[in-house]
Amino acid sequence: MNRSVWEQPGSLAEAFWKNGAADIPIYDMHGHMGSHNAIFFARCEAPEMVAHMRRLGVRRLVFSHHYSLMGSFRNARVHEITARFPDILRMYVSINPHQPDFIAEDLAQYDRLAPLAIGFKFLPDYHKVKVTDPRYEAALNFASARRLPILVHTWGGSAFNGADVMLEAATRYPQATFFMGHSFSGDWDGAKRVAEACPNVYFELTSLPGQHTVIERLCADIGSHRLLFGTDMPWFDEYQHVGGVLSADISEDDKHNILYRNVEKLLGKDW
Amino acid sequence: MNDIMFFDAQCQIGVPMLGGDRGGRSAAELLAEMDRNGVDKALVAHGNTEAAGAVFANADLLELIQADDAAGRLTGVWTILPAQCGELPPPAELFARMAANRIGALNLFPVAHRWQACRLTVGRLLDAAAERRVPVILSPPVMDGAWRGVYDFLREFPAATVIVAKLGLWGSDRNIRPLLENFPGCYVELSEYWVPEGIADLARRYGADRLLYASGYPRFGHGSTMLSIRHSGLPLEQVRQIAGQNLERLLARAQLA
Ligand SMILES: [Zn+2]
Numbered sequence: 001m002n003r004s005v006w007e008q009p010g011s012l013a014e015a016f017w018k019n020g021a022a023d024i025p026i027y028d029m030h031g032h033m034g035s036h037n038a039i040f041f042a043r044c045e046a047p048e049m050v051a052h053m054r055r056l057g058v059r060r061l062v063f064s065h066h067y068s069l070m071g072s073f074r075n076a077r078v079h080e081i082t083a084r085f086p087d088i089l090r091m092y093v094s095i096n097p098h099q100p101d102f103i104a105e106d107l108a109q110y111d112r113l114a115p116l117a118i119g120f121k122f123l124p125d126y127h128k129v130k131v132t133d134p135r136y137e138a139a140l141n142f143a144s145a146r147r148l149p150i151l152v153h154t155w156g157g158s159a160f161n162g163a164d165v166m167l168e169a170a171t172r173y174p175q176a177t178f179f180m181g182h183s184f185s186g187d188w189d190g191a192k193r194v195a196e197a198c199p200n201v202y203f204e205l206t207s208l209p210g211q212h213t214v215i216e217r218l219c220a221d222i223g224s225h226r227l228l229f230g231t232d233m234p235w236f237d238e239y240q241h242v243g244g245v246l247s248a249d250i251s252e253d254d255k256h257n258i259l260y261r262n263v264e265k266l267l268g269k270d271w
Numbered sequence: 272m273n274d275i276m277f278f279d280a281q282c283q284i285g286v287p288m289l290g291g292d293r294g295g296r297s298a299a300e301l302l303a304e305m306d307r308n309g310v311d312k313a314l315v316a317h318g319n320t321e322a323a324g325a326v327f328a329n330a331d332l333l334e335l336i337q338a339d340d341a342a343g344r345l346t347g348v349w350t351i352l353p354a355q356c357g358e359l360p361p362p363a364e365l366f367a368r369m370a371a372n373r374i375g376a377l378n379l380f381p382v383a384h385r386w387q388a389c390r391l392t393v394g395r396l397l398d399a400a401a402e403r404r405v406p407v408i409l410s411p412p413v414m415d416g417a418w419r420g421v422y423d424f425l426r427e428f429p430a431a432t433v434i435v436a437k438l439g440l441w442g443s444d445r446n447i448r449p450l451l452e453n454f455p456g457c458y459v460e461l462s463e464y465w466v467p468e469g470i471a472d473l474a475r476r477y478g479a480d481r482l483l484y485a486s487g488y489p490r491f492g493h494g495s496t497m498l499s500i501r502h503s504g505l506p507l508e509q510v511r512q513i514a515g516q517n518l519e520r521l522l523a524r525a526q527l528a
Pocket of ligand 1: 030153181
């Protein structure tokens with residue numbers, strides 16, 4: 001029997017298999033926090049999440065709080081939580097298009113939320129509002145003016161955040177940087193189309209590592225230099241998702257790009 | 272793997288009616304992926320059973336395995352149907368055929384195959400399977416009412432040895448913990464259990480012997496759950512149980528012949 005992917009000398013996979021960590025940072029660009037209506041999370045508060053991530057060397061988790069996305073928890077309170085773990089946590093300011101007064105307040109106080117806040121999080125499928133709807137305009141204009149990233153939940157075939165509508169948004173706001181959460185899950189042709197048309201777009205991998213041949217296809221169609229690692233923490237185990245990247249049939253360079261290099265090229269090492 | 276034996280509790284081969292598969296059209300494709308990831312053995316079902324039916328799938332699975340699996344690394348899963356139509360032989364004969372053909376477990380697709388999974392239809396077979404400790408694989412997506420169907424089945428056959436499979440990617444603790452607590456013969460496979468630190472939490476609460484490594488191939492790959500089990504934080508002895516020893520024991524103790 002040939003050596004397995006975990007036994008390739010000097011590889012990231014070998015290091016993670018043997019030691020549970022490697023000599024690289026991991027940037028997890030898609031996290032959440034707090035309990036969830038439909039899922040029991042035993043470890044969804046900052047201390048437990050941070051303890052889990054430290055085991056394999058996650059350098060940054062950028063998260064949006066479930067209570068801000070689904071409830072009325074304000075982003076200023078998320079900032080307080082983030083500030084308790086400044087060596088690892090960063091936040092996205094959650095945008096709920098049904099709460100224009102919350103959005104106005106958050107844009108006005110953005111300079112106090114930064115630098116721990118690095119951009120915005122949109123969840124259009126859940127809020128049932130198209131990204132191109134006027135209710136997102138204030139946040140989009142703000143992100144565009146300051147060249148901030150926006151993590152948008154995307155999904156194949158969605159009228160709210162599928163490939164067609166996201167292509168329109170990314171074209172309309174070329175100064176903003178879009179992180180396409182879940183990379184249009186299932187609509188790989190759509191992801192390719194958006195990648196070709198919009199240079200201001202990255203593709204975030206939450207829920208895809210572990211799905212057979214998907215990362216391979218995204219590397220081939222889009223290129224590993226535009227993929228970002230994410231886990232939906234506390235939804236998905238870091239080892240499971242890192243394991244999905246490491247065991248994918250892609251090059252060692254692709255794995256380095258996904259886990260940290262692309263983020264460091266985009267945001268630097270000091271943020 | 273050299274240091275840990277992995278025995279995959281849930282994967283599929285066969286050509287799906289609607290295409291769109293990500294591999295596993297032959298046993299050779301599955302075995303190549305197992306080698307690439309370092310998986311030793313697998314319990315494998317037919318991936319097109321829902322569409323093509325139990326009669327075709329049970330026969331085709333044997334042909335696929337026998338065509339490529341010279342080393343005997345694959346154990347098959349056969350699909351059951353109601354006794355009254357005589358599409359499968361009576362229990363004793365079915366078990367003897369399973370033993371003769373390296374089939375180690377049973378599964379069922381009551382919604383797709385249009386029957387009721389209960390004592391009236393498969394009582395005699397399931398009682399015999401429970402007595403002989405032959406594992407039955409139950410998965411919410413193919414049961415009437417999803418989790419409701421899994422619960423009904425276990426209430427109807429509380430002594431059965433059951434592997435609950437395809438838990439869904441949304442954390443399933445609210446559904447699996449009550450089953451593990453109430454049915455000592457219930458095991459869960461982990462191909463879709465991606466909860467952070469969740470494997471260790473389940474093992475501490477219900478015992479590492481209740482958890483089984485699985486890939487979910489070809490929808491999922493082999494490697495990701497290998498790494499999450501390897502670094503679950505459990506002692507190596509329990510990691511080895513979950514990776515492969517539990518399934519090996521379950522299959523070995525089944526009295527088919
Ligand atoms: Zn998310």
